[in-house]
Amino acid sequence: GAGVSQTPSNKVTEKGKYVELRCDPISGHTALYWYRQSLGQGPEFLIYFQGTGAADDSGLPNDRFFAVRPEGSVSTLKIQRTERGDSAVYLCASSLYGDSTDTQYFGPGTRLTVL
Amino acid sequence: AQSVTQLGSHVSVSEGALVLLRCNYSSSVPPYLFWYVQYPNQGLQLLLKYTTGATLVKGINGFEAEFKKSETSFHLTKPSAHMSDAAEYFCAVSGTMNTGFQKLVFGTGTRLLVSP
Numbered sequence: 600g601a602g603v604s605q606t607p608s609n610k611v612t613e614k615g616k617y618v619e620l621r622c623d624p625i626s627g628h629t630a631l632y633w634y635r636q637s638l639g640q641g642p643e644f645l646i647y648f649q650g651t652g653a654a655d656d657s658g659l660p661n662d663r664f665f666a667v668r669p670e671g672s673v674s675t676l677k678i679q680r681t682e683r684g685d686s687a688v689y690l691c692a693s694s695l696y697g698d699s700t701d702t703q704y705f706g707p708g709t710r711l712t713v714l
Numbered sequence: 715a716q717s718v719t720q721l722g723s724h725v726s727v728s729e730g731a732l733v734l735l736r737c738n739y740s741s742s743v744p745p746y747l748f749w750y751v752q753y754p755n756q757g758l759q760l761l762l763k764y765t766t767g768a769t770l771v772k773g774i775n776g777f778e779a780e781f782k783k784s785e786t787s788f789h790l791t792k793p794s795a796h797m798s799d800a801a802e803y804f805c806a807v808s809g810t811m812n813t814g815f816q817k818l819v820f821g822t823g824t825r826l827l828v829s830p
Contacts, residue, residue: 644817690758692757702760703760
């Protein structure tokens with residue numbers, strides 16, 4: 600079966616622009632996670648969805664970042680007024696239930712570059 | 715709060731040699747521990763995980779790790795390195811007492827280089 604997919608694979612934008620990053624989780628997975636991986640660092644948690652609702656958004660750095668999952672499947676991470684510091688690889692992961700022993704399956708990521 | 719420390723941003727071994735990647739964690743609650751591997755331009759793939767039970771955990775591709783509570787460690791080993799093992803390896807910790815879900819905290823990663 601298909602794994603987690605993310606589009607686009609690369610996104611170059613200018614400072615101040617708005618961007619949307621898309622994640623297609625594995626079919627049937629109720630839990631969906633977004634992470635951000637800066638150069639030379641490990642992934643950092645951004646937000647967790649259980650179904651359609653954001654159960655934990657404590658990792659979002661500020662109110663320029665927002666994510667939705669309206670039908671409990673595809674998710675979109677939205678970044679307003681992008682800054683050069685937002686440049687990173689944005690990773691999406693999904694798991695079957697979201698509980699503590701689940702396996703998270705990661706997508707290949709979207710590399711965002713803000714000029 | 716939880717954190718992970720991976721000693722050595724780069725580890726170099728010869729093909730056939732022992733692989734040892736170090737991971738120490740800090741957690742105020744009983745931890746769940748994970749090792750992920752990341753190949754270039756690919757997503758992270760789970761190698762193995764410790765949740766409860768046996769402290770020696772076996773994973774894919776011949777890797778294993780041992781949870782040592784007294785040392786707060788979860789080092790990753792493989793008896794004999796293959797060229798195909800060259801990749802970035804991430805240790806991660808999660809605890810569920812406060813969150814109720816698997817909120818992973820990752821280390822900074824260790825790049826494994828394998829020479830012929």
